[in-house]
Amino acid sequence: MLQVSQRGRAMPLSPYRRLTPYAEAAKARGLHVYHLNIGQPDIETPPAMLAAVQQADIRVLEYSHGAGNPSYRRKLAAYYQRADIDVTPEEIIVTTGGSEAILFAMLSCLNPGDEVLVPEPYYGAYTAFSIAAGVTLVPVLSHIETGFALPPLAELEAHVTDRTRAVLICNPNNPTGYVYSHAELEQLLDLCLRHDLYLLSDEAYREFCYDAPYVSALHLGTATHEHVILLDTISKRYSACGARLGALVTKNQAVRDAAFRFAQMRISPPGLAQLLGEAAADLPETYFDHTKAEYQARRDQLVARLQAMPGVVCPRPGGAFYVLCRLPVDDAARFSQWLLEDFDYQGQTLIMSPAVGFYATPGAGLDEVRLAYVLNIPALNAAMDCLEHALQVYPGRRNQEDKRLFAGS
Structure with a gap:
C-alpha cells in the first residue's frame, strides 16, 4: 500500500493558519472576522519598493546569482552596517524568504539526529x-510569569547532550515579543563557546524594539564569528511578506560554502524581489520612525485592553508585534474555534493563534493564545470588544481569581 513519507506524516499544520477554514466559514455566514492570528501587517508596503519593480526595464527575467545578485548583497551589507553589524556582501546569502534561511542553516550546520536547543x-x-532537516528540537521552557525571559543558563545547559549542535533563538521573539538583553545573549554565547555550538539567531523583527535597544548576536564581538548564523527577512520590517526575500548571514566560511551549495540546488532567489530589496535598502532610516511608533501604540493599547480583562494574564512584550497571553478558559484551541463557529458580537468575531502550536512540551500553553497586533487601533479595539464579551459568555470559562500579573507594567 502506498504511503507518504514519515516526514510528510510528521509535518504539523501551521499553528497560525490552522483555524483559517473556520474563519472562512464564519465570513460566509456574514460575520466580520478580525485577523489577529498571523503576522501580516496592514501597514502599506513602501511605494518606492513597488515602483522599483513596476519601472524596471526587463526584457528577459533571468536567473539571479545563486547567492543573490551582487548589487543587492552590496546594499544589504550597507543596511547591516548601519545597524552596526559589520558584514561584507560576500558574507551574505540571499534566500527565498526567511524560511529558506532557517532551513539552509539547519541543513548546513546539523546532521540528521543532531539536537537544537530552543527556548x-x-x-x-x-x-x-x-x-x-531530520534534526530534533529540544525545548527549554520559558514562563509567562517572567514575561518569557530566557530560561536560566543552568537550565539550558542541563539539556546539552553529546548530540547537541546548536541553540536557536528568535530576537525579538515570535510568538512572545520578548527582547533578549545583551546580558542574556552573552550567556548564550558563553554556552555555545564552552560546548562548541552554533548560535542560530532569527532577527526578523530587529526594527521593532520598543523599551530597550536592539542587540544582534553579531554585536557580541569576534568570538561570535565562527558560531553565529544570522537569519533574516524583509517581510516584516517593510510589510512585504509576499516578496519572499530573506538572508543567511555568517562570517563562518565553511557554513557559508555549504549553504551556497544548498542555494545552488534551488538555482536562485527571486529576481523581482531583489529589486524590491534594493529599493528597501535605499529608504531613509527615518522610514522606521512611523512604523515603529505605530506598532508601539498598538502594543500599548492591546496590552492595556487585555490586562483590564478579569482572569487574563498578559506580560508587556518588548518587541516584534505579538502578544502571548493566558486566558481564563478550559482550552484555548477549543475557545478559538468556538469564537468562529458559535459566537458573534454585533456581527463580528476574531481569529487568534492557540499557543499550543508554539510549544512542544506536552500540556504547555493549553490556555494561552498569540495575538498579532497587525491591525489599526480601531480594529484592535473592536476585536478586543469581541474577546471581552466572548470571555464572559464562553461555556468553558474557568472560574478562578483574577490574577492580573504585570498590571501597570
Missing part, C-alpha cells in the same frame, strides 16, 4: 524545518 514557546515553523 519555548518558539516560532511554530521551526518544528517543520527541523522535521525537513
Whole structure:
C-alpha cells in the first residue's frame, strides 16, 4: 500500500493558519472576522519598493546569482552596517524568504539526529524545518510569569547532550515579543563557546524594539564569528511578506560554502524581489520612525485592553508585534474555534493563534493564545470588544481569581 513519507506524516499544520477554514466559514455566514492570528501587517508596503519593480526595464527575467545578485548583497551589507553589524556582501546569502534561511542553516550546520536547543514557546515553523532537516528540537521552557525571559543558563545547559549542535533563538521573539538583553545573549554565547555550538539567531523583527535597544548576536564581538548564523527577512520590517526575500548571514566560511551549495540546488532567489530589496535598502532610516511608533501604540493599547480583562494574564512584550497571553478558559484551541463557529458580537468575531502550536512540551500553553497586533487601533479595539464579551459568555470559562500579573507594567 502506498504511503507518504514519515516526514510528510510528521509535518504539523501551521499553528497560525490552522483555524483559517473556520474563519472562512464564519465570513460566509456574514460575520466580520478580525485577523489577529498571523503576522501580516496592514501597514502599506513602501511605494518606492513597488515602483522599483513596476519601472524596471526587463526584457528577459533571468536567473539571479545563486547567492543573490551582487548589487543587492552590496546594499544589504550597507543596511547591516548601519545597524552596526559589520558584514561584507560576500558574507551574505540571499534566500527565498526567511524560511529558506532557517532551513539552509539547519541543513548546513546539523546532521540528521543532531539536537537544537530552543527556548519555548518558539516560532511554530521551526518544528517543520527541523522535521525537513531530520534534526530534533529540544525545548527549554520559558514562563509567562517572567514575561518569557530566557530560561536560566543552568537550565539550558542541563539539556546539552553529546548530540547537541546548536541553540536557536528568535530576537525579538515570535510568538512572545520578548527582547533578549545583551546580558542574556552573552550567556548564550558563553554556552555555545564552552560546548562548541552554533548560535542560530532569527532577527526578523530587529526594527521593532520598543523599551530597550536592539542587540544582534553579531554585536557580541569576534568570538561570535565562527558560531553565529544570522537569519533574516524583509517581510516584516517593510510589510512585504509576499516578496519572499530573506538572508543567511555568517562570517563562518565553511557554513557559508555549504549553504551556497544548498542555494545552488534551488538555482536562485527571486529576481523581482531583489529589486524590491534594493529599493528597501535605499529608504531613509527615518522610514522606521512611523512604523515603529505605530506598532508601539498598538502594543500599548492591546496590552492595556487585555490586562483590564478579569482572569487574563498578559506580560508587556518588548518587541516584534505579538502578544502571548493566558486566558481564563478550559482550552484555548477549543475557545478559538468556538469564537468562529458559535459566537458573534454585533456581527463580528476574531481569529487568534492557540499557543499550543508554539510549544512542544506536552500540556504547555493549553490556555494561552498569540495575538498579532497587525491591525489599526480601531480594529484592535473592536476585536478586543469581541474577546471581552466572548470571555464572559464562553461555556468553558474557568472560574478562578483574577490574577492580573504585570498590571501597570
